[in-house]
Amino acid sequence: MTSLPRASPVAPSAVGHRWYLGIGAIVLAAGSLVSPQVRPWVYMAVTASVMIAIAVGVRKYRPAWPAPWWLIVAGVGSTLLANLGWAMALTPAGVPRFPSVGDLFYAAALVLLALSVYWWVRPGQRRGAVEAAIMTLGGGAFSWALVIEPLLFDGRFSGLRLGSYLLYAGIDLVILVLTVRVVVVSRVRTPAYRLMAASACLLIITNTVNFAALLSGTNLDTLTALGWLGAYVLIGGAALHPSMARSTGNVAVNPSPAPRRRMLIYVSLILAISGLTVTSLVADLGPRSPRTVVLELLGCAMSVLLIFRLSQLATLLNRRALLDVLTGLGNRALLQERLDNAAPPDEVLLLVDLDGFRDLNDSFGHKAGDAVLLEAARRLRTVVPGHATVVRISGDEFAILAATGDGVDGPAVAQRILDALHHPYQLPGMSARHLAASIGVVPMPASAPRTHALRDADLALRSARHQGGKQYAVYDAAVHAERLANTQLVADMHHALDAGEFSVHYQPVVELATGDIVAAEALLRWTRPDGTSIPPMQFIPLAEQSGAIVAIGGWVMAQVCADLSTLHHEHGLSVTVNVSAHQLRDPKFAQSVLDLLRQNDVPGSALIVEITETVLITSVVDAATSTEQLQTLRDNGVRIAIDDFGTGYSSLAYLRQLPVDILKMDGSFTAEQIEQGAAKDLAFIRTILELSRILGLQTIAEAVETATQADRLNGLGCDLAQGYHFARPAPVATLLDALRQRGPLPVIAVGSVVRS
Incomplete structure (x- = not known):
């Protein structure tokens, strides 16, 4: 019996997440128009739907790293409990009492959301710390100027309420920092990832607007509620997209230098801090206030971090310029750097070429060819002396530069390489393939010039090929002289x-x-x-x-x-x-x-x-x-x-x-x-x-x-x-x-x- 082909799961899933986002936007818009007595229940329904959407997404797509999703469920659930707590603590005038159990659950919700962002990438990844620190200082400067300093010095808030507001502002800053870390470290740019990043940005902006309204005495409760719930709807849409399964836990294999727009953000933050500092000085017109001192310290610290980051980038670029992207070995530039050593020891240079690689690459494609090159690179690192420099020159050509002495002999190393490379290569989706190698060997005494070392190694390699391959040949000056004459x-x-x-x-x-x-x-x-x-x-x-x-x-x-x-x-x-x-x-x-x-x-x-x-x-x-x-x-x-x-x-x-x-x-x-x-x-x-x-x-x-x-x-x-x-x-x-x-x-x- 012939069965009908199964439909692709991507199309209905993508439609489902779009429906959720569309309906969520309509519900939020309608919620802002209903009476204040009904509005909290609409908001709680939206919050509950987010939890359900995450549970459905995790169950359906089974991400390999589900921890951040369940932390988000816990965080959103805490906000739901916070809303219930505030509803039960309303005064006759309709204002929530403070403190209440709702405030406790809201603080817990922010902590859980911060933890979910931290756990978005598997623990143990240290990259991104400098970028996160720079953004912490930049965000801290704005938070200080717009929220923390007014809270501390305008005298309107004190005691437990002031402490809770400072806690909320601090957690917002932590979420910003952790979000920056995810952006820097994570290698995925899936639709689900983008929705989650948008949600984090919307949440931080909403909290900032909420504090601004609180300090100015403006009632923006409806607007801020819509912002919070909009962030939650984005989370629900991300959870229902098929890409949620591969959006967490991943890191960059080869981190790239900071893109131009990221450096533009850093420069903009420095300028913004400088602008805030100048504004504070003009406003004070007297001795420096704590606001000015803090901004100056933040600006100085950010400048130091930027200099340190530029140093890191220079080191990274220099290292990447000397590395082969595919195999992780050195490249021709690294080999030349080693050959140009001012006081080299007695060394031997070996040039290795894989016999039959081109036919394999043409027959089975670059994926199979890359797999062979990776395995060959691994075998080379295994059999050459530990202090040797191993590089990939180009294509299927490798070079090894090793100091002689202590039992290291060029022909002996060449024979070990031949034996190692001749073992069959297990390629995905096909039977094992056999390849051999040809090797050119050039002994280089410390007193000998290195100007033509690679040329001599290539001549020796050609001699090995002309003799039938699957062997090594030691450089002979007479062969070079004959070649020049020819x-x-x-x-x-x-x-x-x-x-x-x-x-x-x-x-x-x-x-x-x-x-x-x-x-x-x-x-x-x-x-x-x-x-x-x-x-x-x-x-x-x-x-x-x-x-x-x-x-x-x-x-x-x-x-x-x-x-x-x-x-x-x-x-x-x-x-x-x-x-x-x-x-x-x-x-x-x-x-x-x-x-x-x-x-x-x-x-x-x-x-x-x-x-x-x-x-x-x-x-x-x-x-x-x-x-x-x-x-x-x-x-x-x-x-x-x-x-x-x-x-x-x-x-x-x-x-x-x-x-x-x-x-x-x-x-x-x-x-x-x-x-x-x-x-x-x-x-x-x-x-x-x-x-x-x-x-x-x-x-x-x-x-x-x-x-x-x-x-x-x-x-x-x-x-x-x-x-x-x-x-x-x-x-x-x-x-x-x-x-x-x-x-x-x-x-x-x-x-x-x-x-x-």
Whole structure:
């Protein structure tokens, strides 16, 4: 059976609290219009309804911290008893006798309400004391000027009545102070909380108006009664709102500095006290009265507290500026502060990176990622030395700075961290996840400079990653020197392209059966102005990593197409050119190549584009770009060759899916296996050659350096080869001379396109 979904409890509850507030406002307005004999009973009915509303709210929403609500029930109940006591103690003229049991219950009600405000936040929270003290002084100044001083010195009240009025004024001030504390400390800003704060403010204002009317002899009983009962109605509305369950007992986890409006209140209080002091001095026009002295003392005390609070805020801001908000660890600024220590001991710096964190964060969201970071931070604090500085640099990267000696050893600490971080992470709502870490370790003797400590740690961390991760690596100055040299080489590469230091050399591809040149491979060479040659294996990988290969590869392609205008038109030769993954990711790459061929009046059949197996895999992954570029070229007569075939990630699936025409067998097969001639080694070569024939592909053997290698390849059925045995790479002029000396070339095809 399918049941209907349950309605959300929020909507009817919100409606209920609005109905209560609306009806309460109507009843209060009507109560002010009825006869004085009926009015007390209306007010007592409203008071009773507040108690019922709180009981219903506590029973329905079950707050985790109900103590303040029950104290409010007791306080409101005491006011109800106070009203009954005053009603029974009326004189024939309709004025309550004093003292009476009503006064006792009213005093008890104020005390209970003050206790409820105090218990709104669970005990033990010390924050907010300074703000509360400042507000106490400010409120005390107004209370002194407007209530207490007139009560004490105008001679109208004395004895028990004066004492009761002073008690009421003091409790009002306590309620104000405790309310300020709740505002500062509590982290909730729910509708119920806001209604309760409004109720406390209305109660304090009403009591102040009541004292002002009492001192001036004005009858404002109806207005003050409405104020008190209005405060109670707000309490009832708060109790009936669903948010009442989470409005009590909570505190701020990370207290923030005072907002601007709170500082404005503090300044306003200082100015107000100053204004009251000036007014008192003008009114006295003589020796200082107690009123003036008290106001001056309050002003001085508030100034001291404000200075102290500003000092607290400065300390808090400084501390927060050095802390990571999520984990509570230090941050990069704290680490730098420690590294800049004027007299550091022998220390070790460890940079920790969580392997696989980014994938977890992307797959399961930031909530799961934050949970992992919090747990990792806890484990780090557990396993590092107690005196160590532990910080979160950024993302999933942490750093530990610890003094060495006393048995503290950087590699040993790194191993403990690896072991601790490798344990499974229990994440909410999912199965346990395993993560590992990579760590860079930098020993730092006291005499060594710390300027590049983080850079060195990052270099060591990269070494650990390059070695497969899940391990630590200690900083090696030689690695840094190599990195600097590589960085300079990349910068020089860009200059070399503009300065014309690059050139294209060509290595012939020959037919093994005849020795005739049937194609050539274009190879990049770099020669500095002083004649120094930079090996291709040194600068080409850097060009790939830095992205400079795009510009360099474009120049090579333009040069080859220009040379083909002679090589192909005069000798029917085709040229193979290696293309990087960066070039293939450009959606305009194929068209740019076709434009170069067209500008030089060279057909597509004159060009063979080589890709390595790594690029081949990239092409499969990025089918919308790389594969499309290769297919566009092939549709226009350009052939596709796989370079270094057999050494990397070869797959029959790649050969089936991608537009491939030629396999260039890696030189390791020819240089080692062919030379030794072992049956097992030769079997691999036969397999590659047979695979090419089955798929209708042509095979070119690379790095053929001896006559023995050439003969055995020819015997195995390999048609084409290149290597130092035939010719070294040379400028295009050398290749043209070789072609002219041999005379007309026979019509021999490589994949049907090398010769036309």
